[in-house]
Amino acid sequence: MERGSVDNKPVGRRRFLGTAGLTAGSVAVAGAGGLTWRAAQEGVFATGTGPAYAAWDQWDRPGRDMLSLLRAGVLAASAHNTQPWLFRVGRDHIDLYADPRRGMGSMDPLRREMYVSLGCAVENMVLAGPPSGWQPAVTLMPDPARVGHVARIRLSPAPVAHSPLYAAVPKRHTDRGAYDTGRPLGAEVAAGLRGQIGADSGVRLLWLASEKSRNIFGGLTVRATRAIIADPRQAADDFAWYRTGWRQIQSRKDGITIDASGQSPLIRAAAKLLGTSREQNQDGWLRATRDTHVATAAAFGILLVRDRLDAVRRLETGRVWQRMHLWATTRGLAVQPLNQVLERIDREHAAGLPPHFTDAMADLLPTGWHPLLAFRTGRPTAGTLLSPRRPAEDARLT
Ligand SMILES: Cc1cc2nc3c(=O)[nH]c(=O)nc-3n(C[C@H](O)[C@H](O)[C@H](O)COP(=O)(O)O)c2cc1C
Incomplete structure (x- = not known):
């Protein structure tokens, strides 16, 4: 399949947006400093290649x-x-x-x-x-x-x-870039997404497309992002899945990478060359959440179930979500899960914290239904890149 180009659809989870201090100037300085060798070491010219990406060809x-x-x-x-x-x-x-x-x-x-x-x-x-x-x-x-x-x-x-959904499997990628705010979604998108929900799944889609509902959920998402960053334990557990170096990506074949961040090629190259600290990463994540993810979403969707702890409902929700994302891929739509609010709700439950996000979210939900996955969707403005994968053999028990 096509890959290694930013025009190729695809990319990994949120962060790596900690490129606040990285500019075209800093890239130029890096080049002038003779960092071509480092660029090669850090995979600046090798996006989507190597063992970490082989599963996409197999x-x-x-x-x-x-x-x-x-x-x-x-x-x-x-x-x-x-x-x-x-x-x-x-x-x-x-x-x-x-x-x-x-x-x-x-x-x-x-x-x-x-x-x-x-x-x-x-x-x-x-x-x-x-x-x-x-x-x-x-x-x-x-x-x-x-x-x-x-x-x-x-x-x-x-x-x-x-x-068609099977054919979309290698083309489905999380899109963390800006979506086109000039092209709203028609009613057929919500209907098409709902069409992926099996009758017996026990899953329901809450569709937030009005300006008011988008502002409420978007605002909560930005606040939840701040809360995660301010919570040392969550911030550390979050950052543990960031893969910052090319060799680390090629050996671990998992996690969130710079290439999956939805950033421009220049910013990605700078982040790979110069590296990013945890603080830069968090600043960038917050900024991207506020100014890109939330600001350019044409609609948010939230998958709901009645019993949020029921393992079968959770698995059914994953099945529904995968079908929705594949269906969106066949329609040329961009999609990104966006779960900071839900991550804070779970944290509140597990750590006995005041139910700040639990209560705020309850105001948005139909009575008796609980959120298992939230996402944004819209029309893409750029391509996405592949995220790493462990090949099937690495996850096979003998
Ligand atoms: C349950 C679940 C929650 C996720 N939450 C987020 C999220 O909050 N933000 C985000 O950018 N991506 C989120 N993702 C997308 C994953 O990061 C993404 O699937 C993974 O990095 C692999 O990349 P790919 O989807 O492009 O193959 C989520 C995916 C799943 C299945």
């Missing part, structure tokens, strides 16, 4: 191979690109397990995002069944006594069949 191989499902599964979205999945391949089924080592600590104390992420992988695997000649049948949480065993996908041979 996803679609011909033949009836159960590993095809794993290869599509690892391309799913996951919170902070943690990829919290492990697979075991049986004779006629694949088991999916949560990998507790890949949690986000106080950023996800109730494991909401981990289970939503696992649901995203389930959906990619289900979509990959028919193109490789398998009919999948999914059981979520097949053994309630084993909370880490999140899904069993039974496979029976079936005629090969392709789908």
